[in-house]
Amino acid sequence: MSATKPRDDRRAAWWFLAPVLVGFAVFYGYPAARGVWYSVTDYNMLNTASYVGTENYAKLFADEKFWNSMLVTAWYVVLNIGSQTLLALGVASLMHRLTRSVVLRATLLLPWLVPNVTIGLLWMWLLDTNLGFVNQLLHTFGFDPVGFFTDETWAMPTVAGINTWAYTGYTALLLYAGMLQIPQYLYEGAAIDGAGEWRMFRGITLPLLRPVLALVLVVSMIGSFQIFDTIAVTTKGGPVSATQVIYYFIYQQAFKYFHMGYAAAAAICLALILGLLTAIQMRMLRASRSDLA
Amino acid sequence: MNRRSRAGAALLSLAVVAGLAACSTAEEEPGAAVTLDYWLWDDNQKASYQQCADAFTKANPNITIKISQAAWTEYWQNLTTQIAAGDAPDVWTNQGSYYPQFVSSGQILDIQPFVDADKVDLSQYQGGLADLFTKDGQRFGLPKDWDTMALVYNTEHLKAQGIDAAALKDLTWNPTDGGSFEQVIAKATVDEKGRNGLDPAFDKTKVKVFGYLPEWADGSQGQNGWGNLAASNGFTYLDKNPWGTQYKYDDPKLAQTIDWFKSLSAKGYSPALDKASTLSRDSLLNAGKGAITFAGSWMINSYLGEGAKLKFAFAPLPAGPQGRKTAINGLSDAIWSGTKHKDEAWKWVKFLGSADCQNIVGGNGVVFPAIKSASEKALAAHQGKGRDVKVFVDEAAAPGGTFFVPITEHGNEVSQLVQDAIQSAILGQSDSATALKKANDQVNALFK
Numbered sequence: 001m002s003a004t005k006p007r008d009d010r011r012a013a014w015w016f017l018a019p020v021l022v023g024f025a026v027f028y029g030y031p032a033a034r035g036v037w038y039s040v041t042d043y044n045m046l047n048t049a050s051y052v053g054t055e056n057y058a059k060l061f062a063d064e065k066f067w068n069s070m071l072v073t074a075w076y077v078v079l080n081i082g083s084q085t086l087l088a089l090g091v092a093s094l095m096h097r098l099t100r101s102v103v104l105r106a107t108l109l110l111p112w113l114v115p116n117v118t119i120g121l122l123w124m125w126l127l128d129t130n131l132g133f134v135n136q137l138l139h140t141f142g143f144d145p146v147g148f149f150t151d152e153t154w155a156m157p158t159v160a161g162i163n164t165w166a167y168t169g170y171t172a173l174l175l176y177a178g179m180l181q182i183p184q185y186l187y188e189g190a191a192i193d194g195a196g197e198w199r200m201f202r203g204i205t206l207p208l209l210r211p212v213l214a215l216v217l218v219v220s221m222i223g224s225f226q227i228f229d230t231i232a233v234t235t236k237g238g239p240v241s242a243t244q245v246i247y248y249f250i251y252q253q254a255f256k257y258f259h260m261g262y263a264a265a266a267a268i269c270l271a272l273i274l275g276l277l278t279a280i281q282m283r284m285l286r287a288s289r290s291d292l293a
Numbered sequence: 294m295n296r297r298s299r300a301g302a303a304l305l306s307l308a309v310v311a312g313l314a315a316c317s318t319a320e321e322e323p324g325a326a327v328t329l330d331y332w333l334w335d336d337n338q339k340a341s342y343q344q345c346a347d348a349f350t351k352a353n354p355n356i357t358i359k360i361s362q363a364a365w366t367e368y369w370q371n372l373t374t375q376i377a378a379g380d381a382p383d384v385w386t387n388q389g390s391y392y393p394q395f396v397s398s399g400q401i402l403d404i405q406p407f408v409d410a411d412k413v414d415l416s417q418y419q420g421g422l423a424d425l426f427t428k429d430g431q432r433f434g435l436p437k438d439w440d441t442m443a444l445v446y447n448t449e450h451l452k453a454q455g456i457d458a459a460a461l462k463d464l465t466w467n468p469t470d471g472g473s474f475e476q477v478i479a480k481a482t483v484d485e486k487g488r489n490g491l492d493p494a495f496d497k498t499k500v501k502v503f504g505y506l507p508e509w510a511d512g513s514q515g516q517n518g519w520g521n522l523a524a525s526n527g528f529t530y531l532d533k534n535p536w537g538t539q540y541k542y543d544d545p546k547l548a549q550t551i552d553w554f555k556s557l558s559a560k561g562y563s564p565a566l567d568k569a570s571t572l573s574r575d576s577l578l579n580a581g582k583g584a585i586t587f588a589g590s591w592m593i594n595s596y597l598g599e600g601a602k603l604k605f606a607f608a609p610l611p612a613g614p615q616g617r618k619t620a621i622n623g624l625s626d627a628i629w630s631g632t633k634h635k636d637e638a639w640k641w642v643k644f645l646g647s648a649d650c651q652n653i654v655g656g657n658g659v660v661f662p663a664i665k666s667a668s669e670k671a672l673a674a675h676q677g678k679g680r681d682v683k684v685f686v687d688e689a690a691a692p693g694g695t696f697f698v699p700i701t702e703h704g705n706e707v708s709q710l711v712q713d714a715i716q717s718a719i720l721g722q723s724d725s726a727t728a729l730k731k732a733n734d735q736v737n738a739l740f741k
Contacts, residue, residue: 045377046398130570130582144498151567152720234571238510240717255370256705258394 039264049261056265066266068241069249072156076245077224079160084220085213087164088171093201095172096179105176108169116166120233123162124149149235152242159230159243171220178212179205214285218278225274246270327637328357330382334368337594341657345650349641356637376400376629383632384641387434387625389425390512390704393536395627396433397702402628403431407639413646418663419689422623425700428536434625435646436663438654441619441688441695442521443607445588445596446481447578450502454481454489454584464611468526468549474611475557478504481584482562490562497561505563506574506583507554509719513542513711513736514698516620517574517587523550524620524696525613535700538740542711542733548725551718555725566719579603590661590685597680607684619688621695623663661685703739710735 039056043049060066095105111119127134127148135145148158182205190200206213228247231237237244237252244252246266254263333342339362346358361382363371369391375381381400395401405427408415413435415423422436446461456477465472479490482504488495490504508517514530515523528546531537541547558565570577574586575595579602588596588607596605610619626645628638644650651662658674668686675682688694701707714732718725 044394044398045373046394046400124571128570128572129568130564130577131572131580145568147566147568149571150569236510238713238716239566239720240713240722252709255373256709257703258373 035264035267038261039268041261043260043264044258045260046258052261056262057269059262060265060269065241065244066249069244069246072241072243073225073227073245073247076156076160076227076243077221079157080163080224080227081217081221083160084164084168084171084224085217087168088175088216091168091172092175092179093205095176096205097197105173108172110169111166112170114166116229117233119162119166120230123158123165124234127158150239152239155235155239155242159227159234162230162234163224163227167220167223171216174216175209175212178209178216181212182208210285211289214282217285218281221277221281222274225270326355326357327634328359329384329634329638329641331358331360331641332368332372332382332385333360333362334365334386336362336364337659338654341654341659342645342650344653344657345645348649348653349644352644353637353640356640358641376631379631381629381631383634383638384626384628384645386437387426387627389535389622389698389700390708392426392433392625392627393700393702393704396428400630401433402630402632402635402638403433404435404628404639404642405430405432407643408432408435411643413643417648417665419621419623419665419668421621421695421697422663425535425623425697426625426627434627435642436623436625437645437651438660438662439621439623439668439689440590440661441621441685442516442587442589442610443619443684443688444585444610445578445592445605445607446585447581447583448604448606450581450584451477451481454483456480458606458608461608463609466522466525466611466613468522468546468553471553471557472611475562478557478562478585479560480504484561490560495561500561500564502581503563503583504585505557506577506586507557507563507566507569508574508587509566509569509716510712511715512708513704514620514708515715516622516698517589519547519550519554519715520620520698521587521610521618522553522613523547524618525610525615526550527615529696530699531701534697537699537701540699540701540707540733540736542714542736543726543730545726548718548729551715551725551729555719555721558719566716578605590682593675593680593682593685594659597675597682607682609684609688617688617691617694619695620698621689622698661689701740703736706739707736 038049040051040053041049042052042055091108095108114122126132129135129145129147129150132148134148138145146154148154186204186208187200190204195203226247227245228251231243231245231248232251235243237248247270250263250266250270253259253266331342331346333339339360343360346360350357372381372385376395387395387401392401407413418436419439422439426432426434426436444461444464448458451458451461460473461477464474464477466474471478476491481502482490482495482500483502484496485499485501486494486496511517511519514520523546526546526549528544528550529541531541532539554563557563564570570582574583575588575592577583578586578596581603587610593607595601596607610617626642628635628642632638646663648664648667651664651667652670654660655662655667655670656674658671658678658680661668661671668689672683672686699707710732711729714728715725717723718728722728723731
């Protein structure tokens, strides 16, 4: 390093940060503050909002539909994150250890590039009970038809499966990028010591991937809590609120019933829960520290 | 991250669009040319109303009509947002389940003074339609069209099953054994071995064509199925319509009707809800998976038009213990109370509600206009194309043969509560009477 006194870049830094900060303030900060305000009013878009104190929150905690939607969302997150992360880990290790083909990597991303509404429609037709290809296939093998979207036990696993299909490639790519940072010599050393692929995966890949895995888990969990489009296209929350996730609940309250205050209260609760879950996850996985350092 | 940034992008584009929309409504000096914004949601009708707008501008050269069309869900969201932003269209198309909240928040102009001053003949409209859009002596729109319900069936399939088309003209129904309607449905149901529903060897687990296709996402009104039969069984939705405050979904006559529908799927004549298709009934009928279902007159062009893959025909609804009852529904045009051009907007609404415009719409054979003579024109237009749709008009004209679908506050919440209750009854999570009683209590609690 040279001996000259480092220039103070902090003033210049603000100029570079300004576009992002302004965007954040206008599109996130301000709406969020408005949201907090609406959550303590009786705003319904057509009236002038007036302060009602904690009434919306009290009503929300007594609303069985709200709790049901929380449960339903949790069930979805477990199904979706579980299957998506496991599959993505598998796919990423295969890419990492077996092939480095760029074509293959690009292909994995394809489902992620398709708009969610298109994915919803595509699977709605494929899985339809009467006209769908999947049920024709089941029928050929002598099984009874399954109402993937209309049977209350199947509806949520089906939606979770569709989103797993859509996002596995993307998640796998993130994990794969993380795996590329693991020094190759560790694997070579392990191979000389006679470790098999599974042993190397458990002993090298997983522990060293932890910070990346933690980030991927947090990001995909937040995304998963925000499941909306697939449900809005396919089941619309049905049958009998079996897929009425929290976002759909908020959407219904806000844009169908125009209970803006109530919907804002539900949204604030969701934000708090997500913040809490993220904090717990980051702590448990010690995401800010890497074992490579 | 990706979903967040997409949502951000969507918001940004919304903001841009909203900004553009705001720019388009420029201020005008009095006396100068006026542009009225007019909104509707049905893309099939846009061309007809454009013709009306052209005719209107010809007669009133200083007024131009700018028609905007958006799909159903977006239509109401946009409208509410625009009203909240103080920049709503001058005139928009209204419908029963959404319009009460605009009335109670004072967003719709009372046109009764205009109607009185211009002596608009309210008797020219199909009976009762004009009254749907009144409250406490105020009037919030003039009727533009109506729709009724009928049975639609696959003609060749029924013929092959030995069901005479003439026999469909006067079907009967009751909640106990389903009357001749259930007999026809049973006969039209075919299993994979080609046996029909009346055959003792009929295999209900391997049905190839269902005799009847139900609609279970049918809100609180059951317009596409249970509502019509329940009404013919003596059920009424609420204490008074429009603007009732006491619903009666706990009426055993409704529960009986739901139980009958449930029995159809238990017998294999219609698909069970948990094995039902998420696709629309007309796709299933077109794929030959079903034989009969209910259809509204707004579906005429889907079933009899060039897009239909099979041959279909309409038959009157079955007559229940209280006779034949069809839901009738109508739309109206409303003026925004915040419009800067009240007189011009009224002129346009008056024109939309007049024979001059409704004859144009009727002549295109898209909907049945509210004015009786214009309805005849629509009927003639359909007949000119070789489509037999007389049943819809006959049902609308039959004395005591129609009932209006409810118009009350909280329409959308009632819709969800009742639909969930009926679905849970059909799925067997709860029996019909209990589910409906619970839903009815929740519905009526909304009005307290």
